[in-house]
Amino acid sequence: MSALRLGVNVDHVATVRNARGGAAPDPVRAALLAIEAGADGITAHLREDRRHIHDEDMKRLRAAIGKPLNFEMAATESMLDIALRIRPHACCLVPEKRTERTTEGGLDVVGGFRALKPFVAELGKAGIRVSMFIEPSSEALKASADLGAPVVELHTGAWCDALAHRDRPKADYEFGRLRVAAAQTAGLGLECHAGHGLDYDSARIVSGLPQIVELNIGHFLVGEAIFVGLAETVKRMRAAMDEGRAGAGTPR
Numbered sequence: 001m002s003a004l005r006l007g008v009n010v011d012h013v014a015t016v017r018n019a020r021g022g023a024a025p026d027p028v029r030a031a032l033l034a035i036e037a038g039a040d041g042i043t044a045h046l047r048e049d050r051r052h053i054h055d056e057d058m059k060r061l062r063a064a065i066g067k068p069l070n071f072e073m074a075a076t077e078s079m080l081d082i083a084l085r086i087r088p089h090a091c092c093l094v095p096e097k098r099t100e101r102t103t104e105g106g107l108d109v110v111g112g113f114r115a116l117k118p119f120v121a122e123l124g125k126a127g128i129r130v131s132m133f134i135e136p137s138s139e140a141l142k143a144s145a146d147l148g149a150p151v152v153e154l155h156t157g158a159w160c161d162a163l164a165h166r167d168r169p170k171a172d173y174e175f176g177r178l179r180v181a182a183a184q185t186a187g188l189g190l191e192c193h194a195g196h197g198l199d200y201d202s203a204r205i206v207s208g209l210p211q212i213v214e215l216n217i218g219h220f221l222v223g224e225a226i227f228v229g230l231a232e233t234v235k236r237m238r239a240a241m242d243e244g245r246a247g248a249g250t251p252r
């Protein structure tokens with residue numbers, strides 16, 4: 001079974017920093033600490049409204065971290081220019097609405113197929129690994145493969161919301177969609193990642209899906225860090241993921 005990587009998303013370190021407009025807390029410092037504690041990579045989302053991560057943060061992250069940087073971005077010309085200048089290890093294409101609090105759903109890879117195609121091609125040509133942040137559906141998986149993206153990140157938000165609301169039937173239904181989608185990735189030649197809304201418990205469970213090789217987690221880690229520190233939080237998350245992976249394949 002493949003190893004499971006943890007990508008730590010540092011967006012919300014920048015959210016706290018921006019609340020006061022100064023330099024602290026520094027997302028680059030958080031990234032370095034997370035790596036020291038066991039993170040396999042760092043994720044950051046440069047939103048069009050720059051509400052958390054700023055352009056300078058992305059440059060500094062690229063220069064400072066010795067591990068892969070996963071640049072989350074909307075498929076726009078200006079973001080493409082920035083990504084091609086920064087040349088991160090990976091770019092994750094996400095949908096973006098200014099009014100949303102967070103990335104609410106997956107990318108419309110079916111409806112947006114023609115518009116997305118040149119972005120996947122340009123980034124790929126630059127040697128950047130492209131990932132599509134999608135809902136766990138076979139249509140979205142197939143369209144991502146047809147776009148030539150090597151990676152998909154399955155949106156775990158709907159499942160995590162159902163768990164948080166203790167809506168067991170919905171949680172089971174959503175987890176079933178994740179399980180089926182993850183199983184389909186191999187046949188389509190896609191590397192499978194997952195993320196959004198994960199905490200220790202949900203990360204442990206989803207780590208049991210053997211096709212998933214990377215989880216990207218942010219908000220929960222930054223929140224927990226207030227109570228136990230970022231290094232400890234990353235270590236506990238790593239342990240939860242390892243525990244889930246060790247039991248992979250056992251029915252829930």
Ligand code: PXP
Pocket residue numbers: 009011045072092094102103133153194195196197198216217218219220
């Ligand atoms: N993956 C993607 C593509 C995202 O957009 C986000 C949120 O920025 C995450 C993972 C992390 O989600 P969360 O902050 O809820 O852990």
